[in-house]
Amino acid sequence: SSTSTPITATLFPGDGIGPEIAESVKQIFREAEVPIEWEEHYVGEQIDPRTQSFLTWESLESVRRNKVGLKGPMATPIGKGHRSLNLTLRKELNLYANVRPCYSLPGYKTRYDDVDLITIRENTEGEYSGLEHQVVRGVVESLKIITRQASLRVAEYAFHYAKAHGRERVSAIHKANIMQKTDGLFLKVHQLSIVAREVAEKYPDIKYEEVVIDNCCMMLVKNPALFDVLVMPNLYGDIISDLCAGLIGGLGLTPSCNIGEGGIALAEAVHGSAPDIAGKNLANPTALLLSAVTMLRHLELHDKADRIQDAILNTIAEGKYRTADLGGKSTTTDFTKAICDHL
Amino acid sequence: SSTSTPITATLFPGDGIGPEIAESVKQIFREAEVPIEWEEHYVGEQIDPRTQSFLTWESLESVRRNKVGLKGPMATPIGKGHRSLNLTLRKELNLYANVRPCYSLPGYKTRYDDVDLITIRENTEGEYSGLEHQVVRGVVESLKIITRQASLRVAEYAFHYAKAHGRERVSAIHKANIMQKTDGLFLKVHQLSIVAREVAEKYPDIKYEEVVIDNCCMMLVKNPALFDVLVMPNLYGDIISDLCAGLIGGLGLTPSCNIGEGGIALAEAVHGSAPDIAGKNLANPTALLLSAVTMLRHLELHDKADRIQDAILNTIAEGKYRTADLGGKSTTTDFTKAICDHL
Numbered sequence: 097s098s099t100s101t102p103i104t105a106t107l108f109p110g111d112g113i114g115p116e117i118a119e120s121v122k123q124i125f126r127e128a129e130v131p132i133e134w135e136e137h138y139v140g141e142q143i144d145p146r147t148q149s150f151l152t153w154e155s156l157e158s159v160r161r162n163k164v165g166l167k168g169p170m171a172t173p174i175g176k177g178h179r180s181l182n183l184t185l186r187k188e189l190n191l192y193a194n195v196r197p198c199y200s201l202p203g204y205k206t207r208y209d210d211v212d213l214i215t216i217r218e219n220t221e222g223e224y225s226g227l228e229h230q231v232v233r234g235v236v237e238s239l240k241i242i243t244r245q246a247s248l249r250v251a252e253y254a255f256h257y258a259k260a261h262g263r264e265r266v267s268a269i270h271k272a273n274i275m276q277k278t279d280g281l282f283l284k285v286h287q288l289s290i291v292a293r294e295v296a297e298k299y300p301d302i303k304y305e306e307v308v309i310d311n312c313c314m315m316l317v318k319n320p321a322l323f324d325v326l327v328m329p330n331l332y333g334d335i336i337s338d339l340c341a342g343l344i345g346g347l348g349l350t351p352s353c354n355i356g357e358g359g360i361a362l363a364e365a366v367h368g369s370a371p372d373i374a375g376k377n378l379a380n381p382t383a384l385l386l387s388a389v390t391m392l393r394h395l396e397l398h399d400k401a402d403r404i405q406d407a408i409l410n411t412i413a414e415g416k417y418r419t420a421d422l423g424g425k426s427t428t429t430d431f432t433k434a435i436c437d438h439l
Numbered sequence: 440s441s442t443s444t445p446i447t448a449t450l451f452p453g454d455g456i457g458p459e460i461a462e463s464v465k466q467i468f469r470e471a472e473v474p475i476e477w478e479e480h481y482v483g484e485q486i487d488p489r490t491q492s493f494l495t496w497e498s499l500e501s502v503r504r505n506k507v508g509l510k511g512p513m514a515t516p517i518g519k520g521h522r523s524l525n526l527t528l529r530k531e532l533n534l535y536a537n538v539r540p541c542y543s544l545p546g547y548k549t550r551y552d553d554v555d556l557i558t559i560r561e562n563t564e565g566e567y568s569g570l571e572h573q574v575v576r577g578v579v580e581s582l583k584i585i586t587r588q589a590s591l592r593v594a595e596y597a598f599h600y601a602k603a604h605g606r607e608r609v610s611a612i613h614k615a616n617i618m619q620k621t622d623g624l625f626l627k628v629h630q631l632s633i634v635a636r637e638v639a640e641k642y643p644d645i646k647y648e649e650v651v652i653d654n655c656c657m658m659l660v661k662n663p664a665l666f667d668v669l670v671m672p673n674l675y676g677d678i679i680s681d682l683c684a685g686l687i688g689g690l691g692l693t694p695s696c697n698i699g700e701g702g703i704a705l706a707e708a709v710h711g712s713a714p715d716i717a718g719k720n721l722a723n724p725t726a727l728l729l730s731a732v733t734m735l736r737h738l739e740l741h742d743k744a745d746r747i748q749d750a751i752l753n754t755i756a757e758g759k760y761r762t763a764d765l766g767g768k769s770t771t772t773d774f775t776k777a778i779c780d781h782l
């Protein structure tokens with residue numbers, strides 16, 4: 097066993113099924129002797145004026161300090177005058193890239209068995225600007241904002257990721273035939289210089305292509321094996337990452353990790369908090385577990401990451417212990433125990 | 440045989456494979472004794488100042504006069520100072536709804552055999568406003584415009600369509616959790632009154648639901664049978680209609696019809712002009728043929744529409760004559776002849 101100082105990581109168990117699936121992660125990490133100490137934070141009871149949301153400033157400071165964290169599902173409390181918890185995290189921590197590996201799970205059958213791709217989504221601007229107003233009665237407009245800076249940093253991250261993970265190709269997804277300037281900026285920046293193409297030139301070993309979003313979605317459902325790493329503006333990433341999750345079984349199975357300024361990595365399960373089954377020991381912890389694995393990879397703890405990932409995938413492949421969403425009858429704790437046994 | 444006056448319809452054979460697949464439609468319509476006379480129009484050689492595109496004013500006048508037309512693929516000539524041909528048609532003819540029936544073709548195997556839905560896309564505004572500019576160096580914005588008028592007319596069309604075609608449910612697709620005002624207007628119009636929900640109330644027999652676009656795409660690839668009629672703003676329609684086409688085999692197989700002000704119906708094949716195989720008698724005319732069938736239904740020539748649609752579907756199902764894109768070896772003319780034999 098290692099004597100090195102443990103790494104401190106922030107943990108947001110989240111709402112609904114969050115605490116149960118977070119418990120599963122903690123148990124498996126203990127069993128695998130991952131050198132991580134969790135610093136747990138919860139959503140506050142009042143709006144914190146410094147974040148304009150129920151997320152406290154202290155919890156954000158924790159991620160900033162630790163530079164690494166894991167987040168369960170958070171249900172934004174209903175009411176006015178505050179920001180969504182997810183959007184607050186993205187904004188305050190400048191989580192500029194949302195990375196979602198998506199691959200067919202051996203033994204878990206869907207219509208597709210050949211998915212193995214990564215979606216990398218610009219996570220801070222585009223259609224999520226929040227700038228909207230009524231122009232005149234009955235006419236409303238919203239602004240999509242694309243900046244050279246954000247396009248550049250997500251494009252650079254995508255190529256960096258492709259290279260580091262031995263991937264062969266990056267596809268930039270756009271609708272520059274219609275939004276010539278905004279999506280054009282993402283691809284090329286007409287009046288300025290080059291963004292995705294500019295970055296691509298620095299990676300001659302990695303193939304680069306540009307695909308229009310509508311065509312991309314058609315190709316994804318026909319033949320997802322055509323794709324490797326996809327990089328795209330915010331809303332297209334929102335749409336395509338969910339589409340891809342659907343190909344392999346849904347958001348309960350796909351990991352996600354947000355990369356922020358200053359080397360921050362905040363992994364998260366992107367599914368909902370499933371209040372209907374909360375507290376009933378029925379939740380599937382797979383998405384949070386696989387997200388935790390992406391966090392380990394970010395920390396370059398590849399041995400631990402491999403071991404845990406294999407145990408998860410083998411448990412699912414074996415098929416003896418599966419939660420209800422995967423057609424099984426296991427409880428969260430039984431499924432977790434089965435994974436521990438596979439370690 | 441009928442002695443009633445034939446209906447005049449505008450025909451844009453289009454570019455590339457357009458003339459060949461248009462010939463196939465003409466032949467099958469003759470064989471089925473459809474009482475239609477075609478008025479053919481071609482893309483002009485110079486920019487027509489009245490349309491700001493290569494599409495001539497006379498060709499638009501033809502559609503306005505006939506109120507019904509069929510359009511093959513048009514490749515927008517490269518160059519500056521003119522509008523895309525597709526967008527010009529939508530704008531000048533106020534083609535406010537793009538209707539795409541999408542169903543699994545018996546005998547033509549894809550990963551899905553249970554698709555039977557209709558996408559209805561708002562076709563004139565949203566992200567297609569064309570309003571984009573650079574704010575400062577490196578910052579570009581584009582405007583998404585949603586109006587009550589356009590939302591209302593497409594929502595009304597969707598419910599009208601659902602009722603007329605015996606459909607059970609309309610799903611409005613949106614991202615109002617992010618674009619509360621623009622997509623919110625499409626759904627509900629906060630400050631004004633109700634649009635999709637308002638229209639839904641007038642159709643108590645038709646179920647109404649609202650689905651967020653990312654979730655919609657995930658559900659579509661997992662279980663498309665969940666959907667019936669989908670209505671949505673412009674860009675979401677662009678994306679989702681192509682995704683749905685992918686489920687059943689691609690744009691070569693899906694019909695499309697644009698509904699415009701004053702009762703105009705312009706049916707079109709939405710696939711490209713495939714210049715690589717143009718003139719080689721290899722093109723698949725199915726999308727244009729099925730589009731022509733939607734035109735017949737619009738004209739309430741249901742007997743002819745049924746007869747032709749059955750002949751097309753039976754030819755494909757039989758599998759003896761299929762074009763290369765469907766894995767067969769038939770020429771366009773052989774496939775066309777096979778359909779005529781099935782009439």
Ligand SMILES: CC(C)[C@H](C(=O)O)[C@@H](O)C(=O)O
Nearest residue numbers: 180182183334366616617653
């Ligand atoms: C909940 C919602 C605001 C969020 C988004 O649109 O980004 C979600 O769909 C996601 O992908 O994380």
Ligand SMILES: CC(C)[C@H](C(=O)O)[C@@H](O)C(=O)O
Nearest residue numbers: 273274310523525526677709
């Ligand atoms: C060619 C392009 C401008 C067009 C669109 O984006 O509307 C196409 O994708 C379509 O769906 O008809």
